[in-house]
Amino acid sequence: MQSSFPSAHDAPALTAHHRGFSLLTEDGEFLTLPAQEVRERLHTMPCPLIVHAPSIARKLGMQPPGQPSPWLDLLELYAFVYPATPVAPTPRGLALALGVEPERIGQAEADLLPLLVSLMLAELARQKNGPNAEFLAALTVRLGQAGWPWAGTVAETLSLPAKLGPRGQLPEEAMQPGDALRIWRTLPKWEDVAPRPPPASHPITAAEARARLTQLLGEGAESRAGQADFASVSTAAFEPRTLRGNPAIVLAEAGTGTGKTLGYIAPASVWAQRNGGSVWISTYTRHLQRQIEQETHRLFPDEAVRRQHVVLRKGRENYMCLLNMEEAVNSAASRPAGVTIALAMLARWGRATADGDLTGGDLPGWFGDLFGQGNIAGVADRRGECIHGACAHYQKCFVEHTIRRAREADLVIANHALVMAQAAYAQNTQSEDGQEDAEEDNTPSRYVFDEGHHLADAADGAFSAELSGLEAAELRRWLLGAEGRRSRARGLKRRLDDLVVGLPKLESPLDAALMAARALPAPGWSGRLAATDNPEQDAPPPPEEPPPTDTSLFPLVQNAPEPVLENPTEVFLKLLRQQVLARSQERNRAEHVYGALECDLHPLLPDLAEAGQALARALRRLADPLRTLAERLHARLQEEAETLDSVTRGRIEAMVRALRRRAITRLDAWIAMLDALDHPPEPNTTPTHIHFLRLDRRERQRMGEQDVGLHRHWLDPTIPFASVMAMPAQGMLITSATLRDRSDTPHIPQHAPDTAQQEQMAEEAERAWEAAEARTGVSHFPAPAIRASLTSPFDYARQTRTFIVNDLDHNSITDLAAAYRTLFQASGGGGLGLFTAISRLRGVHNRIAPALEESGLPLYAQHVDAMDNTTLVDIFRTEEHACLLGTDAMRDGVDVPGNALRLVVFERVPWPRPDILHRERRIHLSGGDTTGYDDRIARLKLRQAFGRLIRSQSDRGVFVLLDRRTPTRLLSAFPTGVEVQRLGLAETARQIESFLAPNGG
Template identity: 55%
Template sequence: MPAPCQGAGWWSTHAFRRSAHHGFVRLLPLRYGVPPAPQPPSLLLPDAPALIAATHGAAVLLTPDGELSTLRARDAVEALREMGPPILVHAPAMAKRLGISSLPGAYDLLELFAFALPAQPAPPTPRGLALALDLPPPEDAESAAALLPEIATEILRRLARARNAQPNRDAAMLAARLRDAAHWPWADAVLAALGQPKARGSNDGLKVWRTLAEWEEAAPAPPPSSLPVTAAEARTRLAEILGDGAEQRPSQGDFASAASMAFAPREVPGEPQLVLAEAGTGTGKTLGYVAPASLWAERNGAPVWIATYTRNLQRQLDQELARLYPDPEERRRKVVIRKGRENYLCLLNYDEAVSGAMPARIVALALVARWAGATRDGDLMGGDFPGWISELFPAGAISLLADRRGECIHSACPHWKRCFVEHSIRRAQTANLVVANHALVMVQAALGPRGGDGETGAALRYVFDEGHHLFDAADGAFAAALSGAEMAEVRRWLLGSEGGRGRARGLRRRLEELLPQYPTLIPPLDHTEQMARALPASGWWDRWEDAPGDTPRPGEDFLRAARAQVLARTAEADPLYDAEADLHPLHEDVPAAAAALEEALQRLQAPLKHLEKLLNEILEDPEQELETGDRIRLDTAARAIERRALIPLGAWLAMLRQLREPPPEPGTRPLFVDWLALTRREGRDIDAGLHRHWLDPTVPFATQVAAPAHGVLIASATLRDNSVKRDPEAAWREAEARTGVQHLPNPAIRAALPSPFDYANQTLAIVVEDMNRDSPGQVAAAMQQLFLASGGGALGLFTAIRRLRDVHARIAPALAEAGIPLYAQHVDAMDSATLIDIFRAEEDSCLLGTDALRDGVDVPGRALRLLVFDRVPWPRPSILHRERRIHLSGGRPTAYDDGIARHRLRQAFGRLIRRADDRGVFVLLDPRTPSRLLGGLPEGVVPRRLGLAEAVRQTAAFLASPALPPG
């Protein structure tokens, strides 16, 4: 065997000797002081090249002979044809960077990591894997290529050490199945590490539900107490969480004291204890409110619900709670992450996927099986499931395993007692802290016991972190849409898959076990199925131009009329973008189509109400001796009919009835804003419909969510518009309007804690004034020069996806030539969470993104040292924004727009400095930026208006020196 590459640590260890074995290199023996297995574990590594697609157009290759070389992408591809599949990280991304469609047979270290170390986090890059495995991270592409075999060795070592642990009971059976059915490249290496090279494969290894625990019903919890948490007690708990020797932050203790006021006993129904608290970045607000919240929950025997805005923020908050509950098992009991059902692995979907799995899908299902046996809560979307697993396989291989379309059959499911969602619902009832998102909290509180998911309705105590997002969260949660997609979803839920395709179960399938016992359910069920056919059927978007047929289609006719009005009333615009039109005056086709649809929906509503009534009557009939299973099925069906059908039907009928009313007088403040919209994708019209939003969505938030609670804390780093320096009271009033506090009878307790950071010396803010922001070439050139000046660690933010993609295409080659990796939303085959993980791990990479990356992303240190906006993030012009600008601005529409833009800039600026030793540069590539918007930046920051060349020089100088360059 040729001599290995010098310095590649995996060859140099004295514990191993090498021998050729079926294209692998065997490193023997490997013993760890555990009871001997039938055969000692060994390390069997592929005798394959290691590949790093270092940049666009170039690659680094470590040959099996130990030769390290940098090649053009096409030369690397040619070399691989001779040497065989390589060891690499993230095969689809590597293929894309090499300019080819795929790398079949590659030894993807991500697949090995996910199999051997399931439910463990790791950014999907060589550096990210090295950090996750406690290996020295590579400094460049060459050292990364040399490190790949050592990463494989360490993963297999860890698998061998844990081979007798419970989670690995079926690992050999599963790996053998992958070897036999899918020729998985890593199968032999995994089996060798497990000490079972001749294991027999079986599909039983995929049947992970066999090993999952079942939940059990418990007695109802006793009523909670109402004992308060004092400010002194909150401070003491905070000190306990932080531990001895922790950094002293007086403002954090002050924040905990203020937060404790939300946990005082309520005095009057409908008047919760309200605290509105702004804590500048670096205050430590998370542990500041966790201290009184956890103490209140322990003392009173009820959970506190902590809500934040995004899944990524939920994950960050959960990581912070490890400070409170360091033991993972204790944390699992006392902290529950709650999300919508569509986020979790559905065991029935997984079961059906396993039953009909083709060889091409078995590897994906096997990695899910390994994860499902180790996961904390079964969360596929942002939990402990590595998001990059989905990126390694064809679209839908993983995402379709979740209940993305509301197909849950609850107690009729054979896996119901092991269901991850049902587990989390029950654990939340006895937890101390429940970490949810704003949308789930609002929907649950609004629906209450009608929710259909076993939830108990509103909580007693809420903490709304990222409270500046409450307006937007409520806007989505309390909106309604009478669109093709929404109507087709209800039709699918009622009728199931039509035409013999898909696994969707209709209402009949959900009730089929009850129908023989309760035949009175059959007539309204038959009637429901007949009336549901008035809703749009699959493929309605391809029938826009069809003439009305013999069979009435009220749903599709209404969509066609709505589309006609939008096309008639809007200016000729880019067909790639959505369009919308005011509801009044109505197009001539709309009234008749709306009336026909209203009548059809009423005919559908009637049998559904009757069916729900019959189900409840059976449940309430004292003569019925119901088995527990039947009672659960009946109750689940009744609540599901309410939530999935009757609630949307009621909203749609109210919207259609409004069309019969005369339009409001101009200038009248409406309760709702209604409009017609057309949805487009890639130049095609794919949906149309009538949309309704609350003019002020904080009204239903205040009345349905906050008012029933006993205490509510709303916290954020940016609650107020701090540009209103001369009138602090006005700033607080605006914050109360954005959060809905003004709609509650009790005034809120206000608290404001400044950031401890020295923004004047830690940051530099620049507005580039000598460029045309509307020129894609100039924007790309500016970003390129700034990214090169910072040496990476740069986040570019865009207000439009098209501009992002254009800039990415223009600057990628130059950054690649400089050795700076560039990643981008809507370009790379990765979701935003994966991109953020990579950006955080790769200190000198650059990332392009849109709104999702503007706030709520925590990237401390050098990994984020430059933030560049392509232009001022004004609110998007729309009918809804127009009406809010008129009616919610207090007669100052320009100030209303300014406030939104200023808030977005402030949120983005907050990404730069996350620690006391961070330094960062903030750049706006928009000469039109009004100075009044820059007043929202932190105190002490004085923006400079510079030409591009000087901006580049000052950026490089500021980031290279601990001292500010001269102004």
């Protein structure tokens, strides 16, 4: 088998470094070559060993290779040998993961790669007699059939040639190559257990929380001032509730370095174990979920024990769908060989993964870069397509496993959006007898909201509504199915299947709903809208969905024919589009070529109100039979309780939930929005909701609109947040390093304050807390929160330097790029560049990447490199001289202690985006101080960015803001004792070099 594949033994090896490329030839000669010579040699040399083929190709000025790769990429071998084990995708990252001593790694030259290969093959040899031996053999044969370049070497290591027949086939009694991809046959099933009793309400003491914290920290841990105090005050969030709808709330600001994660894990774990209940720990992003989960290893060092007690929960779309995997495998024979390789590697991962999480879990973030992002998307649990109990793989489903584990866990690590969605659904689905419908998660009673400064942002997304072409077309697909497209999208009739057949009282509303669903946008709607005006546009309208690629598992076919009758949704969308194009300002159009155009809803375009009324009637004709169908399905659970088997009961419950979540709730919101068309806001009144129109655009295509819609947001989104959390929550801890704006906090005089000063300080402190309570929604709960503030233990005046560069033209992308290059070179790498716009990030990256590479400073970038944020941060943490560019997620979610992060450069003042939503909130929520409202938002973002810099007592770092227009009133964002210097670029670079020198500062 191996004869047709390159051998990794004695293969040349290639790595990139600042002098060009390091090449170890097949003869053992060690060379340093420029890119041009490497490109020429690639045509004649044997298949080389490399790490991360797409990255090497980009550095060589070549197109990233597809699959099968023309090179022996060590990451592919690593994914085969160590599945479900993420690693930084660099030679150094691989070496550290494989246990190579740092001194042996050195500069990670090409001569390191053969050692890494030998280590991985030694581990693979140990696996050939293990429990997965049969699977590995079958999978290797299938990979070999698809042309995987490692197949020969792997087969030799597994001693596979001796097991193969004369035609390269496996024995009949062994697992066959095709079956190796069918992992759903071998995965474990979940089994239902008795419902968990409700938790008790026993309080916990501060002493118990401190004792647990000491246990978590262990001997020799860094002592952090305030961490034990934080654990103590957090126990108040676990006090028994005294009144229904009135949870105990602790609002705790814990400065950077306090150690708040372990500070709240300690009391949360004590309460969960004492009371037999779950504590849900919620944060803002998937990346932060992972960071919190890693901290729980201190609580449960044993992996099996931790799996029982700690569960990480995300939305369904993050997980592998076994039904999608099955259909992908069944159709792989008609697809390119690269699809089979990707599916085989996904099968290898799928048998080893802890929870099937494709995004930010244990699937390496570089997997899609190597094997195709489309292949990952093709097996994901796509929104709205789950058929729950009707799925043949339901009892092996990764999502269902996770849901059931979460019911029994002590700690569930979730995100704000999921928590709010669960609480909102639990509140809105009351049956006639006042009891909640069965839900997929037992609603918890105790919550920890980390990154609490993002609660309003998360609530804004969770409780907003959008009546747009894409949303409405997606609902049509969910109801009617693919309508001529090659897709697994099942219509409602197929989902319900035998649940309604022969039951007229169910068939009748189903048929009525499916007929009414044709009022939603038909396939091809986007092209028809774009063609109705602007006939002279210089670019064709985009398709409704992305065009197929070589790695797409489900290519599209021709759209269904355009309907003869006018579609009421399309008529409405056409008028929305016309109004946006007519009223959006030219200045905004130039700014939003890469984004969206917006305009106010009122005053309405002529005919828009009438079109809205017609659409509202059409949507009611759809919502009413769906509501009837859901009610009658639910009634079956009681009427046929004695005859329904558990599988059918589970399917009915899931279908009722899906109808309400996916269709009825959405339709009700749309109808309410359309009813508001006839009710423009009254002058001089404060609205409850903000309505506006938005036209979203495809990047780099000025007139290529993707979507148009009517949007509704709460003026204050923390109102619905408080509403949905008041009943289920008996206690909440809301914490962050940036709850209060520093300009709101009182100025402490150097001398002892007199009575008047004391009163002024008290007033300022009260205003600061009131503003924090308003931003987090705490002010909307009945009882006041317990307030706590723990200061950072760091000496920022000694450990940091802060500069504002005052000689840059902020409108010149060339000058901006030069500044980033100069500053990163001055720090010798370890630089995090933050941006307020993706377009400027990409512009800077394109201009400085070659120069930094020549200086030995690898540059990585969010929105440029095809890797998730977690992987980019892992690389940044591993490669001490690397630099990283990012936007908001990097500003909030990076935790890189040590010398790997020693410089943060912010491109400009992070003012709030001047859109309609911000305008209305600025008017109505600022208390008349609109400038102060904008300043507060900018200061909090600056504080968050500065907080990335110092993560331990030994860290030293520099913060630079490249905006000479920065007002002095924003400088209170920086910690007390930090002196902000306004200097030119050249002098700033000299100061950085001096401060970061070994004996600098």
